[in-house]
Amino acid sequence: MLLAIDAGNTNVVFALVDGGAIKARWRIATDPRRTADEYAVWLHQLLELEGRSKSDVEAVIIATVVPRALHNLEVLSSKYFHVEPMIAGQGNAAWPIALDVDEPHAVGADRVLNAMAVHAKHKGDLIVIDFGTATTFDVVDSSGAYKGGIIAPGINLSLDALVNAAAKLPRIAIEAPKGNLSVIGRTTESQMIIGIYWGYVAMIEGLTDRLKRELGRPATVIATGGLAILFDKHTNVFDAIEPDLTIQGLSLLHAMAIQKAK
Structure with missing residues (x-):
């Protein structure tokens, strides 16, 4: 199952996705100071409420418009879900569409x-x-x-x-x-x-x-x-x-x- 993370200016949205279908979603206020450990405790409880566990997460992908929030989300993925996250717009997850703008x-x-x-x-x-x-x-x-x-x-x-x-x-x-x-x-x-x-x-x-x-x-x-x-x-x-x-x-x-x- 995929854990998709969208870190916006106001909220960070976490969603469990299976075969393209969203099975659960949660949001928390964006705070770049929030540590991977804090995210993990919060997510662990929410996963349990959905009858799931962290072992159900097989992959993680992260998108963010708040650069300072990225590091702790990467640590969350590697430390608690034991997977290297994909970062939207980078590496194999580089944008597959044309961005036909000046910047x-x-x-x-x-x-x-x-x-x-x-x-x-x-x-x-x-x-x-x-x-x-x-x-x-x-x-x-x-x-x-x-x-x-x-x-x-x-x-x-x-x-x-x-x-x-x-x-x-x-x-x-x-x-x-x-x-x-x-x-x-x-x-x-x-x-x-x-x-x-x-x-x-x-x-x-x-x-x-x-x-x-x-x-x-x-x-x-x-x-x-x-x-x-x-x-x-x-x-x-x-x-x-x-x-x-x-x-x-x-x-x-x-x-x-x-x-x-x-």
């Missing part, structure tokens, strides 16, 4: 993995919107090449900046408006929800429209990330939601690397 070395691993996974599941030109710490828009052409995209502040970052900069504004939960969908708020909290939620919907729709117009041909829009479902309630911009694209990309990359090594 290919600067493209985040998660964005390349999303591009790989979405091209394997959908045909034609594609736009991937990933709701993470940042909200990213990625363009993948019909050949599977990564063509570039957009980086915008994530919705939680936007809300935190608003609350931290304005002393009298309360901290609110991000949620879709319920019932009355008026965009004229009558309380401070309702005005904040309208500004954050509908402002984000407008950004998603506006940037997606601009991307499609620049492409000049039809494109399928795929959403991923935890907040995709939240926005899907009030926009028709998404053609599909794929919540596990990055993990699926890691699984696909691992399979291709194994094939390459034979």
Whole structure:
């Protein structure tokens, strides 16, 4: 069984993958100071809750956009699972798709993995919107090449900046408006929800429209990330939601690397 690890800016996601199917997934807050021993204790308990053990893990693949987190994850793999991990984008796990941008070395691993996974599941030109710490828009052409995209502040970052900069504004939960969908708020909290939620919907729709117009041909829009479902309630911009694209990309990359090594 494969242990796929996606270390993002906010969370590290661990997933058990068997034959391309995700059997279990867990997440923990990203902290570059977290040691391999701490990861191991936490994972051991979660594996037991799933009726599994560390001996079920036969291979490990790691992707990270937090370079300082990589070392301890490599130690976790070698010390506790007794396997040398593959690192996404390196060695046999080098990127198998074209990165047709001016700075290919600067493209985040998660964005390349999303591009790989979405091209394997959908045909034609594609736009991937990933709701993470940042909200990213990625363009993948019909050949599977990564063509570039957009980086915008994530919705939680936007809300935190608003609350931290304005002393009298309360901290609110991000949620879709319920019932009355008026965009004229009558309380401070309702005005904040309208500004954050509908402002984000407008950004998603506006940037997606601009991307499609620049492409000049039809494109399928795929959403991923935890907040995709939240926005899907009030926009028709998404053609599909794929919540596990990055993990699926890691699984696909691992399979291709194994094939390459034979």
